[in-house]
Amino acid sequence: xxxxxxxxxxxxxxxxxxxxxxxxxxxxxxxxxxxxxxxxxxxxxxxxxxxxxxxxxxxxxxxxxxxxxxxxxxxxxxxxxxxxxxxxxxxxxxxxxxxxxxxxxxxxxxxxxxxxxxxxxxxxxxxxxxxxxxxxxxxxxxxxxxxxxxxxxxxxxxxxxxxxxxxxxxxxxxxxxxxxxxxxxxxxxxxxxxxxxxxxxxxxxxxxxxxxxxxxxxxxxxxxxxxxxxxxxxxxxxxxxxxxxxxxxxxxxxxxxxxxxxxxxxxxxxxx
Amino acid sequence: xxxxxxxxxxxxxxxxxxxxxxxxxxxxxxxxxxxxxxxxxxxxxxxxxxxxxxxxxxxxxxxxxxxxxxxxxxxxxxxxxxxxxxxxxxxxxxxxxxxxxxxxxxxxxxxxxxxxxxxxxxxxxxxxxxxxxxxxxxxxxxxxxxxxxxxxxxxxxxxxxxxxxxxxxxxxxxxxxxxxxxxxxxxxxxxxxxxxxxxxxxxxxxxxxxxxxxxxxxxxxxxxxxxxxxxxxxxxxxxxxxxxxxxxxxxx
Numbered sequence: 001x002x003x004x005x006x007x008x009x010x011x012x013x014x015x016x017x018x019x020x021x022x023x024x025x026x027x028x029x030x031x032x033x034x035x036x037x038x039x040x041x042x043x044x045x046x047x048x049x050x051x052x053x054x055x056x057x058x059x060x061x062x063x064x065x066x067x068x069x070x071x072x073x074x075x076x077x078x079x080x081x082x083x084x085x086x087x088x089x090x091x092x093x094x095x096x097x098x099x100x101x102x103x104x105x106x107x108x109x110x111x112x113x114x115x116x117x118x119x120x121x122x123x124x125x126x127x128x129x130x131x132x133x134x135x136x137x138x139x140x141x142x143x144x145x146x147x148x149x150x151x152x153x154x155x156x157x158x159x160x161x162x163x164x165x166x167x168x169x170x171x172x173x174x175x176x177x178x179x180x181x182x183x184x185x186x187x188x189x190x191x192x193x194x195x196x197x198x199x200x201x202x203x204x205x206x207x208x209x210x211x212x213x214x215x216x217x218x219x220x221x222x223x224x225x226x227x228x229x230x231x232x233x234x235x236x237x238x239x240x241x242x243x244x245x246x247x248x249x250x251x252x253x254x255x256x257x258x259x260x261x262x263x264x265x266x267x268x269x270x271x272x
Numbered sequence: 273x274x275x276x277x278x279x280x281x282x283x284x285x286x287x288x289x290x291x292x293x294x295x296x297x298x299x300x301x302x303x304x305x306x307x308x309x310x311x312x313x314x315x316x317x318x319x320x321x322x323x324x325x326x327x328x329x330x331x332x333x334x335x336x337x338x339x340x341x342x343x344x345x346x347x348x349x350x351x352x353x354x355x356x357x358x359x360x361x362x363x364x365x366x367x368x369x370x371x372x373x374x375x376x377x378x379x380x381x382x383x384x385x386x387x388x389x390x391x392x393x394x395x396x397x398x399x400x401x402x403x404x405x406x407x408x409x410x411x412x413x414x415x416x417x418x419x420x421x422x423x424x425x426x427x428x429x430x431x432x433x434x435x436x437x438x439x440x441x442x443x444x445x446x447x448x449x450x451x452x453x454x455x456x457x458x459x460x461x462x463x464x465x466x467x468x469x470x471x472x473x474x475x476x477x478x479x480x481x482x483x484x485x486x487x488x489x490x491x492x493x494x495x496x497x498x499x500x501x502x503x504x505x506x507x508x509x510x511x512x513x514x515x516x517x518x519x520x521x522x523x524x
Contacts, residue, residue, distance in 0.1 A: 004306060005308075005491065006307075006308060006491075007274065013491075013495075016495060016499070017495065017498055039438050039439045039442075040439060040441040041463075041464075042441075042465075042466065042469055043464045043465060049464075055499070210492060211488045211492035211493070212487070212488060212489070213485070213486045213487060213488060235464055236437075236439070237437070237462040237463075238462050238463065238464040238465065238466070239464065240495045240498075240499040240500070241462045241492050241495070241496040242462075242492070243495065244491050244492035244494065244495030244496055245489065245491070247491065248495075249489075
């Protein structure tokens with residue numbers, strides 16, 4: 001048997017295999033927290049998630065709390081969670097169009113929530129409310145004016161956050177930093193078009209993709225590894241499964257590092 | 273791997289009109305080398321459309337052509353009353369000849385009801401011969417899995433997940449708790465540190481490393497297992513020892 005990827009001395013794969021972490025940070029740009037209606041998540045609370053993240057060498061998880069997105073919690077409460085883990089957690093301010101007063105109130109506090117709040121999160125599919133609906137506009141304009149990251153849940157061919165909708169948004173908001181959650185899963189050619197037709201303000205986020213046979217290779221070939229961001233949906237998916245998916249791809253070590261941390265640092269800096 | 277013996281319980285080879293060009297045995301073996309996987313249990317990727325009779329035959333041919341002792345095959349079964357497959361001892365003799373060591377069933381694709389009425393004779397023979405039977409919750413419909421396991425509690429049944437990516441503990445754990453002969457192949461089970469929880473609750477001997485190849489690569493699940501928090505002995509069980517033992521006990 002030939003030498004496996006885990007046995008190549010000094011490789012990122014060998015480091016994770018042997019030590020459980022590498023000598024570079026990992027930034028998980030797509031997380032959640034809290035219980036979920038359809039899934040038992042044993043590690044869903046701040047402390048148990050933190051233990052998992054630290055084992056894998058994740059420096060920051062940027063998350064939006066399930067209970068904010070599902071209407072039982074305010075973003076200000078999430079800031080307090082982040083304050084208890086200042087070295088680890090960062091947050092997306094969850095935008096829930098059903099509660100427009102909350103959006104205005106929360107965004108008015110956005111600057112005071114630094115360094116924890118780094119952007120916004122939009123979950124249009126779950127609300128059956130297309131991102132082109134005026135109900136999203138206040139928040140998206142806010143992000144565009146400040147060139148903030150917005151993590152969009154996207155999915156291929158969705159009427160709410162599929163390719164056509166995302167293309168409209170990318171053409172409209174030229175400063176906002178688009179984090180295309182799940183990379184428009186399934187609508188791969190449209191994802192590539194959106195990146196290429198943008199002003200360099202679009203990144204494809206990988207949650208649910210690492211581990212899929214040859215998918216990361218195709219995305220790197222299509223848009224370049226400098227346009228990809230690592231994410232897991234934690235507490236949905238295991239960090240090692242997802243990191244393992246990146247390390248298993250037939251891409252260069254530089255590509256792997258771009259995905260796991262360099263791109264996040266190029267957007268948000270080395271200290272954030 | 274030099275330090276851990278891996279036996280992948282969940283692989284498919286073979287192409288088809290609905291699934292397109294998929295890896296064959298040669299490509300699988302190359303991927304196994306790349307990740308350090310010693311052996312694999314393989315099904316026919318086009319069995320659903322092609323049907324059990326033709327897919328079983330084609331899988332046997334693929335394994336024969338590959339001429340390797342690293343691959344073991346899985347054949348699909350059909351209702352006892354329709355003699356489309358070799359019957360009785362002839363079926364098991366053919367399994368032995370073609371290096372087939374496990375069975376599976378695709379009732380949604382092959383249009384039958386998976387129960388004692390339809391599969392009693394073949395399942396009883398599988399139990400006597402200690403042949404594992406692979407089954408999955410097709411389309412995330414777990415009711416047939418529950419019914420099947422309840423119907424054949426003394427058979428060795430390996431549940432392999434791979435429907436979507438959402439964690440299925442609510443569906444899976446009741447089966448592991450109530451049926452000691454149920455095993456779980458972990459391909460597509462991405463729950464954070466969930467492997468450690470399952471092992472603590474039901475025993476590491478109930479879990480099998482399976483990749484879900486070629487829908488999934490083989491490496492992501494390997495790292496997930498290696499860094500699951502299980503101790504080295506438990507990792508070795510899940511990685512390959514459990515499946516090796518299971519298949520060594522098969523009597524053909």
